Amino acid sequence: MLGQKLAHRISTQETFGADAQLLLFDLSFPLDSAPGKKIVGNLTASGIAKSVAAQRPDVIFHLAAIVSGQAEKDFALGWDVNLMATWALLNALKDEHEASGGEYTPRLVFASSIAVFGSPFPEKLSDEFLSAPLTSYGAQKAASELMITDFSRKGYLDGTSLRLPTLCVRPGKANAAASSFFSCIIREPLNRNEAVLPVAETVRHWHASPRAAATFLTHAATMDTQLLNYRRALNMPGVSCTVAEQIEALRDVAGQDAVGLIRREPDEAIERIVKNWPRDFQTDRALELGFKAESSFDEIIQVYLEDDFRL
Amino acid sequence: MLGQKLAHRISTQETFGADAQLLLFDLSFPLDSAPGKKIVGNLTASGIAKSVAAQRPDVIFHLAAIVSGQAEKDFALGWDVNLMATWALLNALKDEHEASGGEYTPRLVFASSIAVFGSPFPEKLSDEFLSAPLTSYGAQKAASELMITDFSRKGYLDGTSLRLPTLCVRPGKANAAASSFFSCIIREPLNRNEAVLPVAETVRHWHASPRAAATFLTHAATMDTQLLNYRRALNMPGVSCTVAEQIEALRDVAGQDAVGLIRREPDEAIERIVKNWPRDFQTDRALELGFKAESSFDEIIQVYLEDDFRL
Numbered sequence: 001m002l003g004q005k006l007a008h009r010i011s012t013q014e015t016f017g018a019d020a021q022l023l024l025f026d027l028s029f030p031l032d033s034a035p036g037k038k039i040v041g042n043l044t045a046s047g048i049a050k051s052v053a054a055q056r057p058d059v060i061f062h063l064a065a066i067v068s069g070q071a072e073k074d075f076a077l078g079w080d081v082n083l084m085a086t087w088a089l090l091n092a093l094k095d096e097h098e099a100s101g102g103e104y105t106p107r108l109v110f111a112s113s114i115a116v117f118g119s120p121f122p123e124k125l126s127d128e129f130l131s132a133p134l135t136s137y138g139a140q141k142a143a144s145e146l147m148i149t150d151f152s153r154k155g156y157l158d159g160t161s162l163r164l165p166t167l168c169v170r171p172g173k174a175n176a177a178a179s180s181f182f183s184c185i186i187r188e189p190l191n192r193n194e195a196v197l198p199v200a201e202t203v204r205h206w207h208a209s210p211r212a213a214a215t216f217l218t219h220a221a222t223m224d225t226q227l228l229n230y231r232r233a234l235n236m237p238g239v240s241c242t243v244a245e246q247i248e249a250l251r252d253v254a255g256q257d258a259v260g261l262i263r264r265e266p267d268e269a270i271e272r273i274v275k276n277w278p279r280d281f282q283t284d285r286a287l288e289l290g291f292k293a294e295s296s297f298d299e300i301i302q303v304y305l306e307d308d309f310r311l
Numbered sequence: 312m313l314g315q316k317l318a319h320r321i322s323t324q325e326t327f328g329a330d331a332q333l334l335l336f337d338l339s340f341p342l343d344s345a346p347g348k349k350i351v352g353n354l355t356a357s358g359i360a361k362s363v364a365a366q367r368p369d370v371i372f373h374l375a376a377i378v379s380g381q382a383e384k385d386f387a388l389g390w391d392v393n394l395m396a397t398w399a400l401l402n403a404l405k406d407e408h409e410a411s412g413g414e415y416t417p418r419l420v421f422a423s424s425i426a427v428f429g430s431p432f433p434e435k436l437s438d439e440f441l442s443a444p445l446t447s448y449g450a451q452k453a454a455s456e457l458m459i460t461d462f463s464r465k466g467y468l469d470g471t472s473l474r475l476p477t478l479c480v481r482p483g484k485a486n487a488a489a490s491s492f493f494s495c496i497i498r499e500p501l502n503r504n505e506a507v508l509p510v511a512e513t514v515r516h517w518h519a520s521p522r523a524a525a526t527f528l529t530h531a532a533t534m535d536t537q538l539l540n541y542r543r544a545l546n547m548p549g550v551s552c553t554v555a556e557q558i559e560a561l562r563d564v565a566g567q568d569a570v571g572l573i574r575r576e577p578d579e580a581i582e583r584i585v586k587n588w589p590r591d592f593q594t595d596r597a598l599e600l601g602f603k604a605e606s607s608f609d610e611i612i613q614v615y616l617e618d619d620f621r622l
Contacts, residue, residue: 075465118541130441131457132542139461143454146442150450154386230429231443 001170002111003063005214005307007034015218016059025052026064043085053092056104059221062089063111068137069176075136082140086110090147094156108148108159109220111213112233114206116142116163117278124280127235134276145233152225152232160220160228165238165281165293168207168300171308178273182207185243186250186301189258190309198267201244204279208238208293209303216291223289231285237293239300240280249297253305312481313422314374316618317525318345326529327370336363337375354396364403367415370532373400374422379448380487386447393451397421401458405467419459419470420531422524423544425517427453427474428589435591438546445587456544463536463543471531471539476549476592476604479518479611482619489584493518496554497561497612500569501620509578512555515590519549519604520614527602534600542596548604550611551591560608564616 003026009015011022011034022036029038041048043064064085071078096104117125118134131142141161148159170183181198182205188195208216216236225232241249251259283291294300314337320326322333322345333347340349352359354375375396382389407415428436429445442453452472459470481494492509493516499506519527527547536543552560562570594602605611 128441130439132544133457133461134464134541136461136465139457143457146444146450146454146457150444150447153445154447230445233443 001172002167002210002213002217003061004030004032004034005210006061006063006217007036009214009218011035013218015222023052023055023057043089044080049085049088049092050095053089053096056096056100057106059107059109060089060093061109061111061217061221062086065111065141066137067175067177068113068115068135069178071137071140072135078136078140082137083143086144087147090151090157094151097156102155105155106157107221107225108152108157109217110144110148110159110161111217112141112145112161112163113138114163114165114235114278114281116145116233119276121278124240124282125235125278126282127285131233149230149232153230158225159232160223160225161233162216162220163233163235164213164216165206165208165236167210167213169304169308170210171304178270179205179277181270182243182246185262186246187304189250189261190254190301190304192258192261194261194263196265197243197262198265198270199243199274200266200271201247202242203274204240204242205274206238206240206278206281207297207300208236209300209307211303211307212238212293216293219289219291227289234286234289234291235281235283237283237286237291238281239294239297241297246297249301252298253301312483313478313521313524313528314372315341315343315345316521317372317374317528318347320525320529322346324529326533334363334366334368354400355391360396360399360403361406364400364407367407367411368417370418370420371400371404372420372422372528372532373397376422376452377448378486378488379424379426379446380489382448382451383446389447389451393448394454397455398458401462401468405462408467413466416466417468418532418536419463419468420528421455421459421470421472422528423452423456423472423474424449425474425476425546425589425592427456427544430587432589435551435593436546436589437593438596460541460543464541469536470543471534471536472544473527473531474544474546475524475527476517476519476547478521478524480615480619481521482615489581490516490588492581493554493557496573497557498615500561500572501565501612501616503569503572505572505574507576508554508573509576509581510554510585511577511582512558513553514585515551515553516585517549517551517589517592518608518611519547520611520618522614522618523549523604527604530602538600545597545600545602546592546594548594548597548602549592550605550608552608557608560612563609564612 024036025039066078066081115138116131118132133139145161152159168182169186174180184195335347336350377389377392426449427442429443444450456472463470477490479493480497485491495506
């Protein structure tokens with residue numbers, strides 16, 4: 001989803017100039033895929049990272065991942081895709097760097113996640129809060145960050161890792177992620193469907209729109225990485241709000257009828273998972289570096305209506 | 312060095328009972344090696360981790376590593392030994408766990424390092440200070456910690472990572488590590504040899520004796536890991552002192568003649584590296600869990616005299 005948003009953004013906004021070429025690599029592509037050269041493949045397959053790197057892209061957005069729920073169910077697959085494919089990609093880029101006599105030093109932007117953090121938390125996480133993940137997905141993202149920082153420190157590439165907030169409002173269908181409901185309770189009522197709320201309205205979480213996430217990625221691709229000073233994993237800005245505040249924002253936009261479509265159906269398993277998620281961040285570094293998110297949940301809904309809503 | 316200290320300690324102190332069997336795995340063994348079954352091999356070689364795991368040891372001390380200076384020089388070798396061999400070992404143990412129907416869940420104690428931390432630092436690092444390493448060695452240790460914590464969370468094994476202070480006074484010859492002088496300026500004068508001090512006397516650092524490190528490892532092998540609560544990487548206690556304080560401790564033990572053997576020879580390269588090392592820690596968690604280090608540098612010298620000094 002984010003990859004397609006990003007590709008559409010790059011192809012329409014000319015972030016990298018009018019003659020920039022887009023090379024898309026994925027397991028498969030949707031029908032309404034962004035324009036650009038497409039390669040279908042699996043990054044974990046032997047030799048694939050090497051053949052992608054051999055194209056010597058100037059900027060690489062590495063978003064390939066097994067989602068959190070699946071990485072928890074299929075342990076080997078999660079580590080293979082979320083860490084070992086990153087490892088293969090980094091080494092393939094390093095090989096190109098060396099083959100070019102040091103000329104080729106690509107910019108790499110890695111989609112990390114706030115899943116690198118695990119409870120216990122303070123109410124608000126600072127830029128210096130430790131990575132102590134409580135999921136395999138979080139551990140794999142945190143280990144990838146360490147690799148990217150070290151390959152960058154050695155000058156083989158110029159990488160950053162962006163710890164994205166939960167993306168909301170996600171378009172399309174609900175998925176298996178435990179965080180899916182944060183989007184469902186907004187998207188489904190706006191589309192006149194029922195939505196299930198499995199947690200208490202007091203639950204507070206950290207959100208940004210898919211559009212904001214795409215701008216984080218392009219900003220990281222063009223920013224001055226000298227300013228990062230070896231700390232190349234950045235907590236991205238976002239909006240901290242409770243489920244009650246999300247629902248109030250929905251009421252502002254779509255009225256009580258929409259809100260009435262949210263059905264409370266407490267789910268202890270989801271409550272337990274969500275309890276271990278961060279609630280709020282103080283993202284001074286990212287803000288100083290020019291990353292911008294929405295400033296309210298109302299604005300996040302507005303972005304969904306502008307970018308993805310088709311009744 | 313630490314592996315041999317640990318093996319001698321286990322074989323003489325009956326930490327694991329009188330009938331415990333010691334299985335030593337290394338690239339080679341010194342002549343005065345501790346007793347026990349010895350396997351010579353390279354943990355990075357294909358299938359080796361599997362054959363070690365197949366012995367189903369109850370407790371595994373994983374100390375195998377390329378040292379910091381060498382990992383910085385040979386990037387590929389460092390990642391291979393310091394991370395990928397850990398990965399192979401963890402997977403081999405997981406395979407045994409699964410083959411046993413979940414019966415076999417070994418205790419794993421991993422020698423991590425304060426190299427997982429990178430500047431800028433507060434004067435004193437808390438148990439919650441982030442891992443932002445500035446060396447490949449530190450990144451490899453930090454990534455290994457993430458794996459060990461995740462394999463443990465999933466119940467495949469029962470692992471802890473101990474972030475050891477700089478070991479001082481190391482017996483034997485000086486090595487290539489940038490930290491080597493911390494031991495040299497004590498050991499060499501005690502042995503009536505000259506020693507070179509490459510940094511200012513105001514440099515403050517974090518030390519523990521090799522004996523203390525061996526007791527950390529055995530304590531971690533027998534402690535109640537339920538108390539760790541998913542944060543399985545622990546900062547070990549130690550002694551924070553300046554080089555000037557080290558020299559004063561040497562004077563107390565061996566007099567001005569010994570101190571006179573220390574030759575000041577500032578080395579900018581070493582100064583630059585050491586500047587990025589932590590100076591002091593507040594290790595509340597480890598102390599509460601029963602880990603104990605020396606309480607002064609005088610005591611650290613005393614341990615060297617008792618354990619390793621032979622004039």
